[in-house]
Amino acid sequence: MAIKEGIRTGGRSARVQESIHAAIRDLLLEHDRATISVPMIALRAGVTPSTIYRRWGDLTSLLADAAVERLRPDAPINCGNLRDDLQSWTEQYLDDMNSAAGREMMRDVVGSAASCSSKCASIVRDQLQIIVDRALVRGEAAPPAEELVDAIVAPMIYRILYSEAAPTLERMFQLIDNCLDRYR
Amino acid sequence: MAIKEGIRTGGRSARVQESIHAAIRDLLLEHDRATISVPMIALRAGVTPSTIYRRWGDLTSLLADAAVERLRPDAPINCGNLRDDLQSWTEQYLDDMNSAAGREMMRDVVGSAASCSSKCASIVRDQLQIIVDRALVRGEAAPPAEELVDAIVAPMIYRILYSEAAPTLERMFQLIDNCLDRYR
Numbered sequence: 537m538a539i540k541e542g543i544r545t546g547g548r549s550a551r552v553q554e555s556i557h558a559a560i561r562d563l564l565l566e567h568d569r570a571t572i573s574v575p576m577i578a579l580r581a582g583v584t585p586s587t588i589y590r591r592w593g594d595l596t597s598l599l600a601d602a603a604v605e606r607l608r609p610d611a612p613i614n615c616g617n618l619r620d621d622l623q624s625w626t627e628q629y630l631d632d633m634n635s636a637a638g639r640e641m642m643r644d645v646v647g648s649a650a651s652c653s654s655k656c657a658s659i660v661r662d663q664l665q666i667i668v669d670r671a672l673v674r675g676e677a678a679p680p681a682e683e684l685v686d687a688i689v690a691p692m693i694y695r696i697l698y699s700e701a702a703p704t705l706e707r708m709f710q711l712i713d714n715c716l717d718r719y720r
Numbered sequence: 721m722a723i724k725e726g727i728r729t730g731g732r733s734a735r736v737q738e739s740i741h742a743a744i745r746d747l748l749l750e751h752d753r754a755t756i757s758v759p760m761i762a763l764r765a766g767v768t769p770s771t772i773y774r775r776w777g778d779l780t781s782l783l784a785d786a787a788v789e790r791l792r793p794d795a796p797i798n799c800g801n802l803r804d805d806l807q808s809w810t811e812q813y814l815d816d817m818n819s820a821a822g823r824e825m826m827r828d829v830v831g832s833a834a835s836c837s838s839k840c841a842s843i844v845r846d847q848l849q850i851i852v853d854r855a856l857v858r859g860e861a862a863p864p865a866e867e868l869v870d871a872i873v874a875p876m877i878y879r880i881l882y883s884e885a886a887p888t889l890e891r892m893f894q895l896i897d898n899c900l901d902r903y904r
Contacts, residue, residue: 698829
């Protein structure tokens with residue numbers, strides 16, 4: 537099925553995107569990331585490779601886009617206070633990012649077009665904003681979400697990308713407390 | 721000049737590596753990063769492409785290795801006190817990392833073998849350790865270098881990799897002060 541027109545408009549475009557994302561999800565369950573190619577994805581999704589190249593440019597950008605789509609947030613768990621909310625969110629996020637799939641995703645996202653990495657960063661900030669807003673409604677003091685990004689997310693991602701070992705959960709909790717201490 | 725044996729031992733190996741790194745430095749002055757290929761580098765360095773593939777695996781890893789080599793530190797400037805030393809180092813590092821060459825280097829390093837990114841991280845930590853050691857000798861209180869990595873380096877690199885805009889120098893100085901405040 538060759539789709540050569542109207543790729544960016546209306547329901548057809550959305551269906552094409554969904555079929556391509558679904559093809560990637562399926563292929564990642566069956567194959568190693570390094571062996572997946574644009575023609576494989578196109579064949580599974582029932583589109584031509586040129587549809588993919590025209591829309592995403594290259595394989596890295598396509599995989600990054602699909603990964604960010606999978607990242608779409610559930611609302612963070614509400615534990616009833618800011619510190620527990622942040623600990624719970626951080627534990628989950630560390631698990632996700634430090635998994636083999638998470639590390640591959642980060643490399644795809646960082647290596648792809650800037651819009652994809654900034655979409656990824658804003659999903660994370662939005663989740664932290666939900667947690668902050670809840671705390672403020674409860675009457676708790678809370679740092680701005682941007683401060684939490686620098687204090688918690690940045691060290692985690694830096695160390696996963698640049699070190700052989702991810703930070704421990706204990707270290708992550710200490711980083712949370714360091715940041716909260718400045719806003720008591 | 722085909723070099724097929726002894727690539728990892730002795731002076732010959734070091735000379736080959738130096739000629740390849742020099743070829744990359746020259747080519748980066750003349751060409752856009754995206755147009756540089758392994759055969760171009762091999763031709764300029766007077767080696768066969770297979771010498772490069774055998775030793776570095778792929779272009780990204782080779783460029784990352786050469787970039788880390790260029791990064792080799794001069795000793796950080798000594799301003800006579802910890803805060804000024806950190807501000808001076810941070811200003812220079814932000815300039816380097818936020819340049820077009822710095823951003824390309826980061827993408828190569830993050831996309832390459834883990835050993836290269838961890839080498840890169842340890843050069844940075846060693847520079848901060850020099851600054852911390854100087855402060856302790858002066859009798860100043862100082863955070864461990866690892867704390868400075870999390871507080872200063874991680875947010876800078878995260879925001880350059882994931883946001884459209886790098887942090888401002890003003891914001892970086894605020895991050896330095898936040899960290900120093902915990903160690904007064």
